Amino acid sequence: SQQGEEDPQALSIQEGENATMNCSYKTSINNLQWYRQNSGRGLVHLILIRSNEREKHSGRLRVTLDTSKKSSSLLITASRAADTASYFCATVDSGGGADGLTFGKGTHLIIQP
Amino acid sequence: DAGVIQSPRHEVTEMGQEVTLRCKPISGHDYLFWYRQTMMRGLELLIYFNNNVPIDDSGMPEDRFSAKMPNASFSTLKIQPSEPRDSAVYFCASSLGRGAYEQYFGPGTRLTVT
Numbered sequence: 069s070q071q072g073e074e075d076p077q078a079l080s081i082q083e084g085e086n087a088t089m090n091c092s093y094k095t096s097i098n099n100l101q102w103y104r105q106n107s108g109r110g111l112v113h114l115i116l117i118r119s120n121e122r123e124k125h126s127g128r129l130r131v132t133l134d135t136s137k138k139s140s141s142l143l144i145t146a147s148r149a150a151d152t153a154s155y156f157c158a159t160v161d162s163g164g165g166a167d168g169l170t171f172g173k174g175t176h177l178i179i180q181p
Numbered sequence: 182d183a184g185v186i187q188s189p190r191h192e193v194t195e196m197g198q199e200v201t202l203r204c205k206p207i208s209g210h211d212y213l214f215w216y217r218q219t220m221m222r223g224l225e226l227l228i229y230f231n232n233n234v235p236i237d238d239s240g241m242p243e244d245r246f247s248a249k250m251p252n253a254s255f256s257t258l259k260i261q262p263s264e265p266r267d268s269a270v271y272f273c274a275s276s277l278g279r280g281a282y283e284q285y286f287g288p289g290t291r292l293t294v295t
Contacts (some may be wrong), residue, residue, distance in 0.1 A: 098280050098281060099280065099281050109286075109288060109289075110185075110272060110286035110287055110288045110289050111224075111272070111274075111283055111286040113283035113284065113285070115210070116281065116283060118281065120280065121284075130196060156224065158224075160280045160281070167229060167231070167236070167237075167279040168214055168216075168226035168229050168237065169214075169224075169226065169239075169284060170226070171216075171223055171224035171225075172223070173223040174223070
């Protein structure tokens with residue numbers, strides 16, 4: 069079943085602009101992760117934020133987490149054509165038994181040159 | 182390390198045939214996951230292993246699906262008999278530990294059942 073729901077489903081911006089994607093989830097989580105998938109390829113891990121963290125940075129990426137609203141956002145600053153891909157949030161439940169990731173349906177990001 | 186290796190990359194088969202997908206995880210990773218990706222359902226966890234032992238197979242859609250991990254460097258996902266609705270991209274992923282560890286994905290196997 070889908071846990072995360074990304075918003076928007078598709079986003080097209082000009083190179084150099086910032087891109088913001090949002091993710092909502094339903095259950096209590098241990099951590100939330102963001103992955104990127106280029107067309108026809110496997111998923112690549114971008115960043116992980118734990119449930120007790122509110123914000124995390126990695127290069128041009130900034131992730132926020134609001135556990136009270138069960139939501140997260142991924143900001144990509146100064147976008148590049150190479151950032152064109154689908155972006156997925158994925159959660160690990162805090163229930164203790166599940167170790168697999170539950171993915172949202174993703175945001176398809178297109179960077180116009 | 183070469184990363185997670187999956188084979189074949191593409192598989193086209195007829196309905197009713199047996200299909201076997203293969204995965205070699207990253208050396209030293211204790212966890213191995215099988216996911217399926219379709220347009221309709223997105224990415225779904227099928228089953229995962231810890232130290233070669235299946236932990237949770239609640240995502241396996243039917244008895245037609247089975248997975249094994251005979252050793253730390255090899256896993257298979259078998260569909261018998263295959264059906265058109267099994268058409269999807271199947272990903273294998275591995276990680277060092279549970280929960281708070283990133284998962285490393287293979288390139289996937291695109292399965293088409295006609």
